[in-house]
């Protein structure tokens with residue numbers, strides 16, 4: 001799917017709201033296109049202990065349906081003060097999570113802008129298990 005179409009789908013998920021405990025939910029939205037072409041969605045859940053990024057929330061929905069392969073991923077956040085939409089690169093935890101789901105996800109396309117993508121492999125260098133030291 002085109003980057004702009006997925007960016008717009010992720011933007012549709014944005015419904016930022018404060019919980020009664022003051023936590024911010026839903027200010028980042030993510031969509032994941034699975035290996036079969038299905039689209040899964042998620043929003044961020046900011047909690048004081050663990051929290052959940054929008055990407056991993058969408059990936060959990062994908063896994064719930066029995067899928068593990070990722071074709072494309074995008075996450076977006078809108079600056080409420082300026083109204084501008086930003087595409088966010090996945091955090092380190094999400095990058096490693098995608099790889100650990102299935103090593104083939106290293107070839108997943110991570111959308112970084114309207115016309116820019118990089119593979120997970122490019123965003124996760126030195127991911128291989130290291131060779132033993134010769135000591």
Ligand SMILES: [Zn+2]
Pocket residue numbers: 053054055056090091092093094095
């Ligand atoms: Zn993350």
